[in-house]
Each structure stands twice: as structure tokens, then as C-alpha cells.
Amino acid sequence: MSDLVLEVRDLRTRFQLQGRGVEVVRGVDLSVAPAEVLGLIGESGSGKTVTGLSILRLLPGNAEVSSAVMRFKGRELQDLDEDAFQPLRGLSLAMIFQNPVGAFNPAKRVAWHLREIARRRHGSEQGWQAGARDALSAVGIPHPERVLRLYPHQLSGGMAQRILIAMVLALEPDLVIADEPTTNLDNIVERQIVALFRRLRDRLNAAFIFITHDMQIAAALCDRIAVMYAGQIVEVGPTRAVFDAPRHPYTQGLTATSLALKQRVKRLTEIPGELPSLMSPPPGCPFAPRCAKVMARCREEAPPMFGTAPHLARCFLAEPA
Amino acid sequence: MLAYILRRLWLGLVTVVAISIVSFVIIQLPPGDFVDAYISNLSASGSMVSQQEAQSLRQQYGLDRPVWVQYGKWMTKVIQGDFGMSMEWGRPVTEVIGDRLWLTIVVSIAAIILTWGIALPIGIFSAVRQYSIPDYAFTFVGFAGLAVPNFLLALIIMYFGFTLFDLKIGGLFSAEYQLAPWSYGKVGDLIAHLPLPALVLSLAGTAQLIRIMRANLLDELRRPYVTTARARGLAEWRVVLKYPVRAALNPFASTIGYLLPFVVSGSIVVSLVLSLPTVGPLLLRALIAQDMFLAGTIVLLLGVLTVIGTFLSDLILMWIDPRIRAGMHE
Incomplete structure (x- = not known):
């Protein structure tokens, strides 16, 4: 197992809000191998983004992150203090965010950002132009020289996201966490960015964690899928297995909804209800109040992961008889 | 453009x-x-x-x-x-106005420089270390600075400046230079007299600007580009100085235009207490005597200087924020 890029066991993230601790990520296990794309899917508020930010330690001061294992390329990261961890960001562990235009320094041209990337990568700005041109061409930007002179507010969303991806990849990280990188983009651009990720996946050796709520994108891009609900992973497995034979009722609901969208069904089968409040999580399975197949047991006892690797589900229905 | x-x-x-x-x-x-x-x-x-x-x-x-x-x-x-x-x-x-106008401008500029010099680092510190003990201390001092009348502060600072630091207090010139023509000696004398009035005049503005800088920077620190910069592994000081501070600077530039009339009209009492040969006290006297050409000229000149100051702030804003430059083409 030491050839994994990242292995996380029992990741927990708590926020202190008005004197109360709220656990937003509640025992997440993740692993990614080189050149693998892991899709982290779930609805808004399920803790996907916080999981990503927790791994990179980018959360504000009122967050406490703990984990049993946080191993990066065989190296335990938990013991590192901020000074030792900071150099890993960007060069080893990188993150791509939503809202691409807002991810630029609004007062500086694109060129300034790429010069900074060169300094981060090579320790100096020397010869940054060549590197910048290559990086921008690699993500399909037609006239790099012209784009370098633009200010962030002059970029379209798709263009901005391409440049951000180019900048992240120019640092040659081993793991890229992409947090809904297509969320604020229109449909056509979204498809272009997904296509770009597919090309990059095949070409690079980096591992990707692709956070999204879009099942179709996840299906098109990911090798494995982890479904997140209320701060926990409720189902994980190879993409085909998760989509073709989902075991958790929540995953079944998600795939049914996206299938219905694809087939333009008149009436959508939605998952009723909403995410439970994490201020006072209900006992038992967090999905029980919304679950169509709920049993008496589900309301009292939180199910563990059942099934055989690689396909696991956190549901009593998946329990071997 | x-x-x-x-x-x-x-x-x-x-x-x-x-x-x-x-x-x-x-x-x-x-x-x-x-x-x-x-x-x-x-x-x-x-x-x-x-x-x-x-x-x-x-x-x-x-x-x-x-x-x-x-x-x-x-x-x-x-x-x-x-x-x-x-x-x-x-x-x-x-x-009658004579050198007073230029002296007013000199005092104003000294006050602006001092205001920025104090407010900028404290504002940044207070935002980056929000809710720390020094942040609370600066907040307290800042509000005290806003609440205490300037002329009272002037008296207190004059007293301590004289007894503890042997500063030159009162006026902008020593007696021997008062009526003397301009010379290097007189300029040096002016510079020696300048810190005290500049300090008194800048304090209220400083307290205000610390609050503005802190609030702005706190806003900016929550922006996605800050997290993105951190995610690239940039050092914390670099993240703060190169990104959000730059964006939080706008209010500093835009205050230039208002500072001059503030120093003149808001500080008449201070100018009297410190016996500064600025136009403030002169304007007050002209208004009492209904000396209309003198008063009119002073008000007009202040107006012109304010317009010039605002124009300068706009130019500086254009320089530090490309979005303003782009807005002009539309």
C-alpha cells in the first residue's frame, strides 16, 4: 500500500462556532494511487470541500483537523508543523478552486501570476516566459503572449480556469485536489474543462481528487468514486460498480436523479428532505430520515462500512447475510 | 486614458x-x-x-x-x-495669505505621511492577528484617539513633548526665523517644528484609517485568491503583502483629496493652540470681520486644492487598481 500518493484514515474536522464544536467531516477514509482520479461526490454541505481544505490545511483558525493516518507518498504528514508543511503546498499537494476569476490577484496581470509560479517552482523568475507559454499552451490557450498581458477581470471564466489549472500543473504536484472546478462555468466551457482534465489525466502521473456534485462529470472522468453524505463517505468503489450497482440508497437516489435528467424524464425522482444538521447529528444512520428503505435498526445504530474491497457501502442493506 | x-x-x-x-x-x-x-x-x-x-x-x-x-x-x-x-x-x-497657504500644505502632507506611516502597519497587523491582545490594544487606543478632542491632545502632547523630549513646541518657526526670508536654516527650523503639529493633526485620521484598513483587509483576506495563493505554498507574509494589502490600499489613496480641507477647517482650534501660521485661524478671523475678499479667496483656494487632491487620488487609484482603469473604457 506504500505506493499510494495519499492515504487518509479517520479524518475529522471540527469548527468552533459560537462556543460549540460542530463536526463537519466525521471520519473520512480516502486513498489515491498515482495517475488515478478519485471522484468525491455529494450534495452541497456534505463536507467535500472541507475534506479537501483539511488535507491541505487551508482552513481558518476556528477549525480543528485530526486524523489517524495522513500519509503522503509513505510520509506521515501529521507531525509536520506549519513551517515544514508549507513547502509541500503547491509543489506536492495542490488545489484548484471554484470561482476561477476570483482566484487571481485582481490588481495584477496574468503574467505576474505566472512569474510567481516560476519563482515558486525554480526559485527564480529567470526564463519564466518560456515556461509560461508552455504551461498555457498545454491547457489549450491559443495566444499565450496576449493572454499574459490581460488582467484577471478581462478573462472569461473558462479562460481563467484553464490558466489556473496551467499554474497548478506547472508546479508539478503529485496530488491535485480539484474542488468543483467547473461549477461557475457555462455548459460548453464546462465540457471543455472536463475534456482538458481527461487529457491531463492520461498524460500526467499525478493523482487527482475531483470534487463535484455532477454525476455525469464524475462518471466521465473518475476511476473510482467516493460518495459523501453528512461528513462521511457512504459508498466507495470503482466508477462502473458504483454507477451500475449502487449499494447505498443515497447513491441510488443520486444516480436515479442524474439518469432521469439524462433521459429528460418529465417527473424527477428526487431525494426527499435535506441534509441533517451537524450541530446535533441524529443517532443512527444520518441518511435514515430521508431513506426510502429505512429499517428500525437504522435509527438507532450507525452502520459501518460493509462489502468487500474495492466496493464498500455504509448501509445495513449491504451487510452480508 | x-x-x-x-x-x-x-x-x-x-x-x-x-x-x-x-x-x-x-x-x-x-x-x-x-x-x-x-x-x-x-x-x-x-x-x-x-x-x-x-x-x-x-x-x-x-x-x-x-x-x-x-x-x-x-x-x-x-x-x-x-x-x-x-x-x-x-x-x-x-x-495676507502669503506663506500660510504653502505652510498649510506642508503641514497637511506631513500629517498624511504620518497618518499612513502609522495606520498602515498597525491596520495590517490588527487584521492578520484579529482578536489578539495587541489588536484589542490598538482598537482601544484607536477609539480613544477618535474620541479625544484634537486640541486637548495638542495640549497634552505639547506638555510632554516639551518636558520629556525637549521638542520645539508652538508655531512652525523659532523666533529668529519668524520674519526672516527663506533660507536653508529656515527650512531646517520648519522641519524641526513639524513633527508635533503633524502628529496631533494625524492622530484622529490615523485612528480612523486603522479601522478602515483592518476592516478592508479582513474582507480581502477571506477572498478566494488568498486561499489560492496559500495553496501554492507561498509564505504567509508574501500572501498577505502581495495580494490583499494591495487591494485594501484603495481607501488610503482616496482620502488624499479630503485631508487638506480637513487639516484647514477641522483644525482651526488646534492651529490656534499650537499657534500654527496656517490659513485656518486666518479664515476664522476673516469670517468674523466679514472680510469678504480674504475669506472668499481662502475658501476658493481650499476648494481648488481639494479638487486637485481628489484628482490626484483618482490618478493614484487608477494606478493601483486596474479595474478602475478598465472601467474608463466602457
Whole structure:
């Protein structure tokens, strides 16, 4: 197992809000191998983004992150203090965010950002132009020289996201966490960015964690899928297995909804209800109040992961008889 | 870009004309005129002025003509660089104002530099270490600085400056340079006198600017580009200084235009306490005596300087924020 890029066991993230601790990520296990794309899917508020930010330690001061294992390329990261961890960001562990235009320094041209990337990568700005041109061409930007002179507010969303991806990849990280990188983009651009990720996946050796709520994108891009609900992973497995034979009722609901969208069904089968409040999580399975197949047991006892690797589900229905 | 600057200049000119009209009207507003004030002054000291004398005085100054004629005559002269005679001092207005205008500008600029020099680092520190003990301490001192009247602060600082630090207090020049022509010695003397008034005048503004800088920077620190910069592994100080501080600077640039009139009008009492030879006390006296050409000229000059200051802030804003530059093309 030491050839994994990242292995996380029992990741927990708590926020202190008005004197109360709220656990937003509640025992997440993740692993990614080189050149693998892991899709982290779930609805808004399920803790996907916080999981990503927790791994990179980018959360504000009122967050406490703990984990049993946080191993990066065989190296335990938990013991590192901020000074030792900071150099890993960007060069080893990188993150791509939503809202691409807002991810630029609004007062500086694109060129300034790429010069900074060169300094981060090579320790100096020397010869940054060549590197910048290559990086921008690699993500399909037609006239790099012209784009370098633009200010962030002059970029379209798709263009901005391409440049951000180019900048992240120019640092040659081993793991890229992409947090809904297509969320604020229109449909056509979204498809272009997904296509770009597919090309990059095949070409690079980096591992990707692709956070999204879009099942179709996840299906098109990911090798494995982890479904997140209320701060926990409720189902994980190879993409085909998760989509073709989902075991958790929540995953079944998600795939049914996206299938219905694809087939333009008149009436959508939605998952009723909403995410439970994490201020006072209900006992038992967090999905029980919304679950169509709920049993008496589900309301009292939180199910563990059942099934055989690689396909696991956190549901009593998946329990071997 | 050039078109924008020209347009701003043109608007500035229109504003100046409007200011001149408004200032002239305001000076005319109080009942009576300079002659009335002059007569009541004289009768207070026992002498009498006959009706005829008063009439001839009014004729001499043109006070018997309609207001718009008086304004027209004044403006025609102003354009030629002649601001008229001060009725109270009996000398040309330009001579009465003399160095005071430049000294006011010098004091203002010193106050601006000091304000920024103190407010910028403290504001950044308070935002980055929000809710730390030093942050609370600066907040307390800042609010105290806002609440304490400036002239009281002036007295306190004068006392401590004199007893503890042997600073030169009061005025902008030592006695031997007071009437001397300009020389390097006089400039040096001015610089030695400058810190104290600059400090007093800057304190209220500093307290305000610390709050603005802190609030702005806190906003900026939550922006996605800050997290993105951190995610690239940049050092924390670099993340803070290169990104959000830059964006939080806008209010600093935009205060330049307002600081000058603030220093002049908001600090008359301070100027009196510190006996600064600035235009503030002069304006107060001119208004009491209804010395209309002197008062009008001072108000006009302040208006012009404010317009220039605002224009400069706009240029600086354009320089530090490309979004403003881009907005001009639309």
C-alpha cells in the first residue's frame, strides 16, 4: 500500500462556532494511487470541500483537523508543523478552486501570476516566459503572449480556469485536489474543462481528487468514486460498480436523479428532505430520515462500512447475510 | 486614458467655478457687510462713523452694487491673478495669505505621511492577528484617539513633548526665523517644528484609517485568491503583502483629496493652540470681520486644492487598481 500518493484514515474536522464544536467531516477514509482520479461526490454541505481544505490545511483558525493516518507518498504528514508543511503546498499537494476569476490577484496581470509560479517552482523568475507559454499552451490557450498581458477581470471564466489549472500543473504536484472546478462555468466551457482534465489525466502521473456534485462529470472522468453524505463517505468503489450497482440508497437516489435528467424524464425522482444538521447529528444512520428503505435498526445504530474491497457501502442493506 | 484625464480635468474646472459661486454666496449670507462689522468695531472703541463715511466706504469696495456684479468683478480680477484687497488688513489678499497657504500644505502632507506611516502597519497587523491582545490594544487606543478632542491632545502632547523630549513646541518657526526670508536654516527650523503639529493633526485620521484598513483587509483576506495563493505554498507574509494589502490600499489613496480641507477647517482650534501660521485661524478671523475678499479667496483656494487632491487620488487609484482603469473604457 506504500505506493499510494495519499492515504487518509479517520479524518475529522471540527469548527468552533459560537462556543460549540460542530463536526463537519466525521471520519473520512480516502486513498489515491498515482495517475488515478478519485471522484468525491455529494450534495452541497456534505463536507467535500472541507475534506479537501483539511488535507491541505487551508482552513481558518476556528477549525480543528485530526486524523489517524495522513500519509503522503509513505510520509506521515501529521507531525509536520506549519513551517515544514508549507513547502509541500503547491509543489506536492495542490488545489484548484471554484470561482476561477476570483482566484487571481485582481490588481495584477496574468503574467505576474505566472512569474510567481516560476519563482515558486525554480526559485527564480529567470526564463519564466518560456515556461509560461508552455504551461498555457498545454491547457489549450491559443495566444499565450496576449493572454499574459490581460488582467484577471478581462478573462472569461473558462479562460481563467484553464490558466489556473496551467499554474497548478506547472508546479508539478503529485496530488491535485480539484474542488468543483467547473461549477461557475457555462455548459460548453464546462465540457471543455472536463475534456482538458481527461487529457491531463492520461498524460500526467499525478493523482487527482475531483470534487463535484455532477454525476455525469464524475462518471466521465473518475476511476473510482467516493460518495459523501453528512461528513462521511457512504459508498466507495470503482466508477462502473458504483454507477451500475449502487449499494447505498443515497447513491441510488443520486444516480436515479442524474439518469432521469439524462433521459429528460418529465417527473424527477428526487431525494426527499435535506441534509441533517451537524450541530446535533441524529443517532443512527444520518441518511435514515430521508431513506426510502429505512429499517428500525437504522435509527438507532450507525452502520459501518460493509462489502468487500474495492466496493464498500455504509448501509445495513449491504451487510452480508 | 488621456480622454478620461481630460474629462476629469474639465469636470474639476466646472467644480471650481461652482465652488467660487457657492463660497461667494455663503460669505454674503450673514446679515450686514464688512462696513457694518467695521462700524460696530469702531463704536465699540468709542469713535463714531457718519452715515456719509459709511456710504463712501461701501462705494469704495463696491458693496452697494448687486451681488452678481460684485461676484463678476471679483472673478474677472481673480482670473488675472488679483484676489482683491483685504478690507480688514488693508493689504492685497495674496500678501495676507502669503506663506500660510504653502505652510498649510506642508503641514497637511506631513500629517498624511504620518497618518499612513502609522495606520498602515498597525491596520495590517490588527487584521492578520484579529482578536489578539495587541489588536484589542490598538482598537482601544484607536477609539480613544477618535474620541479625544484634537486640541486637548495638542495640549497634552505639547506638555510632554516639551518636558520629556525637549521638542520645539508652538508655531512652525523659532523666533529668529519668524520674519526672516527663506533660507536653508529656515527650512531646517520648519522641519524641526513639524513633527508635533503633524502628529496631533494625524492622530484622529490615523485612528480612523486603522479601522478602515483592518476592516478592508479582513474582507480581502477571506477572498478566494488568498486561499489560492496559500495553496501554492507561498509564505504567509508574501500572501498577505502581495495580494490583499494591495487591494485594501484603495481607501488610503482616496482620502488624499479630503485631508487638506480637513487639516484647514477641522483644525482651526488646534492651529490656534499650537499657534500654527496656517490659513485656518486666518479664515476664522476673516469670517468674523466679514472680510469678504480674504475669506472668499481662502475658501476658493481650499476648494481648488481639494479638487486637485481628489484628482490626484483618482490618478493614484487608477494606478493601483486596474479595474478602475478598465472601467474608463466602457
